[in-house]
Amino acid sequence: MTRFALSDAAFDPAPLRRRLQSPQAGAFASFEGWVRDHHAGRAVLGLRYEAYAALAEAEGLRIIAEATRRFDIADAACVHRVGGLAPGEMAVWVGVSAAHRGPAFDACRWILDEVKSRVPIWKHERYADGSSDWLHPE
Amino acid sequence: MTRFALSDAAFDPAPLRRRLQSPQAGAFASFEGWVRDHHAGRAVLGLRYEAYAALAEAEGLRIIAEATRRFDIADAACVHRVGGLAPGEMAVWVGVSAAHRGPAFDACRWILDEVKSRVPIWKHERYADGSSDWLHPE
């Protein structure tokens, strides 16, 4: 099982969730990021994620490995979309199984935050007014 | 859509998740509690949840309504199993959609904690040594 992956098509998190399951794990926290139809007051028609794939996959796997050391969890995984997405589509999925709920929530949030700040993936938004932009947050 | 329900059979969270989705919501946090095969060092063969159904449903709905007031979220729902469960089965599911990830995580965890402390549901565990117990935590 690859614990961090890029996907160029819509994916179903159900099989990923199943692979994180174990009879010792009593808790499963997960997160999904969905494409919003607005950003900073502008109507968003759609977006495109671009990645530096080799580095994104290596950095994503490092984040999962770090989470497994920092938190008392059983297992974790993350998948991030690349390519074109419409509003409402799932852009990122994070799942964490653990014996107890505290570490499951904490690790899920930490992985998401690290992916957002460290993994070389960029969002290009297309707006209803005809303009478009790469997002390079301060 | 009923935002808090008891279920006497295994259920699929996918349709519940879909009903929480909206194009304004960019974040979806969810939690699943799974039956563990051990408790306090004893092997667990299975368990049974019993509820005071009328009060559990009323109290569960109050928790969801309170969460919607306390946190900046779009929607939330929770389902709790009653009856017999085997290790690995899902006992509780909580899902929260929100514009942003912080409130989604915070509300999901808060709802779970409140359900565990306030909703009249009791767990009866059967152990491998032949004994069994109602759990009435201090």
Next chain:
Amino acid sequence: MSVTVLYFASLRDAAGVASETLPLPASLPALYENLREKHGFSLPAQRLRVAMDGEFVDWNAAPREGAEIAFIPPVSGG
């Protein structure tokens, strides 16, 4: 002049029934102490909550004629 008492979890196991109809009691604490003696409940009242007609109520609430009363042992859902 009666009430119905519901039992759950370890209280139901100890009582051997899920509910019983009893004369209208003077107070909820008095009712529980009577039942505790009768059925040998191990949990003291301080560890329980009490509900009347499907709503949590204060232990000082006056028992109502015809009410459905439930003593709620510490819960363990989730």
Next chain:
Amino acid sequence: MSVTVLYFASLRDAAGVASETLPLPASLPALYENLREKHGFSLPAQRLRVAMDGEFVDWNAAPREGAEIAFIPPVSGG
């Protein structure tokens, strides 16, 4: 004696190409400043990270012959 430079996101749009092969530069900051001038990149080096051969490296790392170098603008996944 050359390196390959990869461009992503706004840098790729500004450069008009996804990669180019360039003479081995003296340093990574010197390489970026040259490219910034050549392609009109708006992002200053302080807002970028840099990677060599698929690993993040320090801006002080020495450019290696044949290396694949990528300047990483602020990311926006998730």
